[in-house]
Amino acid sequence: MRKTLQEQCLTELYKLDEATRNQLIAQSRNVRKYKDTSRGTTRMERKKYSKVANAVKSYNEINMNDLWKSDILKVNIPVVGETDEYTVTIKLEGVVAELQKNIKNNQNKFEFRTVIQALTKVFNTSDVWVKCTCPDFKYRFAHHLIVNNMSVDDTSNDPGPGKGIANPNDDMGRGCKHVLACLANGSWMMKVASVISNYCHYLSEKKPDAFLKLVFPKLYGVPADEAAENNIVADNEDLETGKDLIDVVNDWARNRGKFKKGSNKNPITGTGGKQKAEEPEEKPEETSEENNEPEDENEDKK
Numbered sequence: 455m456r457k458t459l460q461e462q463c464l465t466e467l468y469k470l471d472e473a474t475r476n477q478l479i480a481q482s483r484n485v486r487k488y489k490d491t492s493r494g495t496t497r498m499e500r501k502k503y504s505k506v507a508n509a510v511k512s513y514n515e516i517n518m519n520d521l522w523k524s525d526i527l528k529v530n531i532p533v534v535g536e537t538d539e540y541t542v543t544i545k546l547e548g549v550v551a552e553l554q555k556n557i558k559n560n561q562n563k564f565e566f567r568t569v570i571q572a573l574t575k576v577f578n579t580s581d582v583w584v585k586c587t588c589p590d591f592k593y594r595f596a597h598h599l600i601v602n603n604m605s606v607d608d609t610s611n612d613p614g615p616g617k618g619i620a621n622p623n624d625d626m627g628r629g630c631k632h633v634l635a636c637l638a639n640g641s642w643m644m645k646v647a648s649v650i651s652n653y654c655h656y657l658s659e660k661k662p663d664a665f666l667k668l669v670f671p672k673l674y675g676v677p678a679d680e681a682a683e684n685n686i687v688a689d690n691e692d693l694e695t696g697k698d699l700i701d702v703v704n705d706w707a708r709n710r711g712k713f714k715k716g717s718n719k720n721p722i723t724g725t726g727g728k729q730k731a732e733e734p735e736e737k738p739e740e741t742s743e744e745n746n747e748p749e750d751e752n753e754d755k756k
């Protein structure tokens with residue numbers, strides 16, 4: 455995101471050590487090795503045994519008010535590790551601003567690809583904040599990431615450097631293998647893009663007032679005249695969000711895909727154009743978990 459000089463300076467002052475995805479990955483190579491190296495010498499190598507959830511319905515904990523009002527996207531990613539299931543959280547900022555640019559460059563058309571491109575751009579070039587629910591993260595990474603402003607959590611959640619906290623020299627990299635799996639392979643972004651896209655379509659059709667007042671201006675950079683004139687929804691009103699609602703949204707999008715194949719109208723802009731049959735949110739759900747192979751192309755760029 456472009457920032458003014460003053461903003462840049464403030465950023466430098468208060469966010470000294472935040473890092474991009476590539477920096478976190480780079481700082482996780484050539485680190486202290488496991489004692490037992492039979493399944494890989496470092497967490498970067500062992501991350502391939504962690505499987506990242508591959509179904510849209512697993513990504514139903516996105517707070518839509520944070521996203522549309524503050525442009526903060528916090529994604530909970532279910533990961534099946536070698537021993538247990540954990541949740542990795544990744545926080546990104548500026549996805550909506552990027553989406554607005556993409557829509558403008560796409561002749562003001564909101565499409566699935568405008569969403570996935572915005573996510574990819576921010577994930578690849580901006581700062582990311584991470585955390586995981588596993589004990590490895592808690593005892594070896596949480597403290598160091600919090601004090602370096604790389605964690606989703608703030609200092610109120612800092613377990614401290616003291617008793618019970620391993621990794622005193624901070625020489626084990628920037629995350630557990632679950633975090634590294636999600637950083638190295640961004641396939642989960644396709645699912646998140648589907649959820650965001652589904653939510654926009656659902657809202658525009660089912661809750662047009664809230665959509666026009668609270669989401670439309672963020673997508674198109676201009677207020678929706680009708681909603682502003684009628685003042686139907688107050689600025690400070692909240693969007694509907696929550697797990698249950700997002701489940702409803704995703705179910706709705708699936709069924710809509712089934713019954714409205716061939717429909718030509720973009721429900722948001724009301725303009726014509728052929729429906730993109732390949733939009734993932736309209737495909738039937740895949741239930742299998744994918745295997746994150748380490749030879750992911752993104753990982754090897756840097």
Ligand SMILES: [Zn+2]
Pocket residue numbers: 540586587588589590591630631632633
């Ligand atoms: Zn973990």
